[in-house]
Amino acid sequence: MFHIIKNSSVKTISFSTVSGRLYRGLSSKPNPSEKDQQENDEKKVKQQKYQELEKLQYRPLYLDAQATTPMDPRVLDQMLPYMTHLYGNPHSRTHAFGWESEKAIEDAREKVAKLINADPKEIVFTSGATESNNIAVKGVGRFYKEKKKHVITTQTEHKCVLDSMRVLESEGLKVTYLPVKTNGLIDLKELESVLTPETSLCSIMMVNNEIGVRQPISEIGKLCRAKKVFFHTDAAQSVGKLPIDVNEMNIDLLSISGHKIYGPKGIGALYIRRRPRVRLDPIQTGGGQERNIRSGTVPTPLVVGLGAACEIAQQEFANDEKRVAQLAKRLIDGITKQCPHVILNGDPQARYAGCVNLSFAYVEGESLLMALKDIALSSGSACTSASLEPSYVLRAIGADEDIAHSSIRFGIGRFTTEAEVDYTIEKTVSHVTRLREMSPLWEMVQEGIDLKTIKWSQH
Amino acid sequence: MNSAKQPAIILYRQLLRECHKFSLYNYRDYFLRRVREEFHQNRNVKDSSKTAELLKRGQENLEIIRRQVIIGNLYTPHQRSICDNHEHSFIASR
Ligand SMILES: Cc1ncc(COP(=O)(O)O)c(C=O)c1O
Numbered sequence: 001m002f003h004i005i006k007n008s009s010v011k012t013i014s015f016s017t018v019s020g021r022l023y024r025g026l027s028s029k030p031n032p033s034e035k036d037q038q039e040n041d042e043k044k045v046k047q048q049k050y051q052e053l054e055k056l057q058y059r060p061l062y063l064d065a066q067a068t069t070p071m072d073p074r075v076l077d078q079m080l081p082y083m084t085h086l087y088g089n090p091h092s093r094t095h096a097f098g099w100e101s102e103k104a105i106e107d108a109r110e111k112v113a114k115l116i117n118a119d120p121k122e123i124v125f126t127s128g129a130t131e132s133n134n135i136a137v138k139g140v141g142r143f144y145k146e147k148k149k150h151v152i153t154t155q156t157e158h159k160c161v162l163d164s165m166r167v168l169e170s171e172g173l174k175v176t177y178l179p180v181k182t183n184g185l186i187d188l189k190e191l192e193s194v195l196t197p198e199t200s201l202c203s204i205m206m207v208n209n210e211i212g213v214r215q216p217i218s219e220i221g222k223l224c225r226a227k228k229v230f231f232h233t234d235a236a237q238s239v240g241k242l243p244i245d246v247n248e249m250n251i252d253l254l255s256i257s258g259h260k261i262y263g264p265k266g267i268g269a270l271y272i273r274r275r276p277r278v279r280l281d282p283i284q285t286g287g288g289q290e291r292n293i294r295s296g297t298v299p300t301p302l303v304v305g306l307g308a309a310c311e312i313a314q315q316e317f318a319n320d321e322k323r324v325a326q327l328a329k330r331l332i333d334g335i336t337k338q339c340p341h342v343i344l345n346g347d348p349q350a351r352y353a354g355c356v357n358l359s360f361a362y363v364e365g366e367s368l369l370m371a372l373k374d375i376a377l378s379s380g381s382a383c384t385s386a387s388l389e390p391s392y393v394l395r396a397i398g399a400d401e402d403i404a405h406s407s408i409r410f411g412i413g414r415f416t417t418e419a420e421v422d423y424t425i426e427k428t429v430s431h432v433t434r435l436r437e438m439s440p441l442w443e444m445v446q447e448g449i450d451l452k453t454i455k456w457s458q459h
Numbered sequence: 460m461n462s463a464k465q466p467a468i469i470l471y472r473q474l475l476r477e478c479h480k481f482s483l484y485n486y487r488d489y490f491l492r493r494v495r496e497e498f499h500q501n502r503n504v505k506d507s508s509k510t511a512e513l514l515k516r517g518q519e520n521l522e523i524i525r526r527q528v529i530i531g532n533l534y535t536p537h538q539r540s541i542c543d544n545h546e547h548s549f550i551a552s553r
Binding site: 076419 | 484523
């Protein structure tokens with residue numbers, strides 16, 4: 001549903017239509033009755049979900065750490081005073097209420113900066129990684145557009161980056177969507193060949209949210225710096241989980257999300273380098289807060305929460321890393337030992353351990369997800385479960401349609417337990433085995449028939 | 460038992476007792492594990508200024524956990540985690 005079309009013809013379409021089109025993957029609007037039908041269906045699905053909720057006997061266990069993470073109680077502990085008696089507007093200059101909130105924000109800014117080895121002055125608070133990505137991509141693209149009309153990204157970025165790129169395209173910029181190799185990584189030679197004196201920005205995510213692969217950020221940074229191209233990285237899935245040093249890695253802009261690192265939802269940050277200075281056109285204007293880059297009253301409790309989350313991530317870094325790697329290994333080994341024909345999507349080495357995307361050949365991913373209802377998981381198809389299209393990320397790494405359809409993402413985090421992993425292994429293995437026994441394809445494989453030699457009738 | 464160790468042991472027991480009170484399975488499991496790891500890791504620290512620093516941090520964490528246990532228990536979910544349930548029935552059936 002998310003086709004990457006180079007030089008597409010969306011130049012004249014307004015923003016909302018562009019995104020609407022992207023998400024539906026249709027070039028024409030649905031007619032009214034179709035729309036009614038769609039709305040009705042959505043309503044039914046919602047009702048079904050809510051009914052499910054009422055019947056819930058146990059809480060499912062949570063293995064979806066890439067979607068969001070639970071808040072760390074230590075984070076909430078720091079936030080609560082700012083949700084009760086410390087309610088001052090941090091921009092109030094004339095009284096103690098303002099000063100104490102301002103101080104809390106500056107403390108938090110320092111903690112965020114420290115985690116990525118930046119200067120606090122280089123951190124701007126936003127509502128999340130989506131907003132940070134929008135500001136970085138559109139902001140830089142627009143600011144330099146008179147002189148430099150080219151930007152670069154990859155085909156496996158998060159939708160908010162791809163969508164911002166589409167908008168730049170509609171404003172007359174040229175966008176290169178770099179393909180990735182079958183391991184999910186970009187080809188540095190290919191990147192080098194598309195960096196031109198016309199290029200203002202290169203935006204490549206650090207860790208992919210679906211398959212967990214880790215791009216060679218230092219090398220990309222070096223290339224971009226040498227060619228005087230600003231380098232933005234979406235680090236929503238990697239801040240606090242991988243060591244990051246914006247100076248060593250030559251990163252010029254970096255997006256952070258609070259709720260992926262055990263902080264609150266609705267808060268994020270954007271790192272913007274001061275030397276050499278990165279300039280950008282703000283998207284939201286008004287009171288001029290956050291150095292004119294993001295106007296609007298800064299939400300003190302959320303910012304305090306983000307700061308606390310970053311501080312804890314730094315303190316717990318070694319422990320989290322070891323633990324997540326250990327549990328991921330336990331999960332992968334446990335499943336693959338008992339289940340043949342399981343594929344780990346994405347590069348086996350260059351990855352963040354906590355994101356395990358597995359394809360179970362000859363099993364329908366959606367059926368498996370249904371069977372694993374007491375485990376909160378996500379299928380490889382990032383979009384709504386109603387969509388039957390496989391994810392654009394899996395398609396970009398060249399996964400076969402059936403492999404893409406049979407993929408499931410297991411997300412392990414700070415609060416995942418061994419018992420949860422063992423439970424997941426046991427349930428996954430038993431349901432995969434059961435579903436395969438019901439599959440005629442699996443029967444053929446067992447009989448030694450090579451499926452590739454079979455001619456399927458068109459449908 | 461030497462007297463320098465006494466406060467650490469008291470704190471350790473207080474922390475464990477408090478962590479057991481987390482109503483959410485994942486928080487309980489995590490903090491119990493972290494307290495044990497932390498005390499195990501620092502069990503041979505002799506430097507008195509270092510032990511004082513560790514004790515102070517432990518005391519601060521104890522207070523955070525106490526508050527968060529209270530808040531967590533004000534808003535417990537209606538259902539227990541499926542794994543929580545398993546662990547308990549596992550223990551009960553032994
Ligand atoms: C890689 C990546 N970028 C951006 C986002 C969006 O972050 P936020 O929810 O903070 O806007 C996500 C989360 O879905 C993500 O995984």
